[in-house]
Amino acid sequence: MKFLSAGLLLFCMLLLGGCSDETDLFTGLSEQDSNEVVARLADQHIDARKRLEKTGVVVTVATRDMNRAVRVLNAAGLPRQSRTSLGEIFKKEGVISTPLEERARYIYALSQELEATLSQIDGVIVARVHVVLPERIAPGEPVQPASAAVFIKHSAALDPDSVRGRIQQMVASSIPGMSTQSAESKKFSIVFVPATEFQETTQWVSFGPFKLDSANLPFWNLMLWLVPIGLVLLLLIAALLLRSDWRNAVLQRVGFCGKQSRSNVPARA
Incomplete structure (x- = not known):
């Protein structure tokens, strides 16, 4: 009986393990990024879960949905790239920077803010901005005007x-030394690239007389082994229970008959 109990427990553990096989999709996300990821996956009927850890939010999906989840999020540009603000770049750290370092940090921070x-x-999925501030190449040379290049991947x-037009005006107004006339000249370029939409590509495979999605094939292969094992264990348990009931019934009957036979024997004087 102990052997059957252990076997039944092992069967339940295997069944639960096969149903709850999950993989970490992203770690260290912010609450907003994790919500966007979970919502986007839900639109494609992919079940995603969030788990809070010290380093941030972890998003997990079923292992069989891993491939689809990655392709869905890549097409949507999620999770969004984390960007550094001007305040974070120029926070006081007690280290004196050179003018060149300060200029480079300022250009980087300005690009991050615009992005x-x-x-x-x-509709904007990815935005990249490259900024060149006004600079004098050599003493006596005229100052080179500011320029900017914008890349936008959109849905x-x-x-x-x-x-x-509105993007050109906004970028030109945000960069020192760039006027509206400069934005309309060769000193400003903007490139729009349409994103490739996610397309469901279901691969069908044969599973006996049935056609199944290849993503669900590992689950059904596992069930092919677990279901017969579970049925065998249930039959053995039922047989033992029936055998135990039958044995108790026989013992009770024999005991009852024995009492009757003893009661019929006349007592000795």
């Missing part, structure tokens, strides 16, 4: 022609 702003436009919901 963060452009990413808030509906089908965004019409580039409707936002191009």
Whole structure:
């Protein structure tokens, strides 16, 4: 009986293990990024879970959904790239920087701020901004005007022609030394690239007389082994229970008959 109990426990553990096989998709996410990831996966009927840890939020999915989840999020540009603000770059650390280092940090921070702003436009998946500030190449030479290059990867919901002028005006107003005339010249370039939409590619495989999604094949292969094992264990337990009931019934009957036979024997004087 102990052997059957251990076997039944092992069967339950295997069944639960096969059903709860999950993989960490992302770690260290912020609450907002994790919510966006979970919501996007839910739109594609992919079950994702969040787990809070010291380093941030961990998003997990079923192992069989790992491939689809990665392709869905890549097409959506999620999770969004974390960016550094001006305050974080120029926070006081007690270290004196050279003018060249300060200039490089300022250009980087300015690009990060512009990218963060452009990413808030509906339909923008990825935004990159490269900034060149006004600079005098050599003494006596004229100052080179500011320039900027903007790259935007967008979804089908965004019409580039409707936002191009506003983006040029916003970027030109944010960069020192760049005027509206410069934004309309060769000193400013903006490139729009449409993103490749996620397309469901289901691969069907044969499983006996049935056709199944290849992503679900490992689960059904596991069930092919677990179900017969479970049925055998249940039959053995039922047989032992029936055998125990039958044995008790026989013993009770024999005991009852024995009492009757003893009661019929006349007592000796």
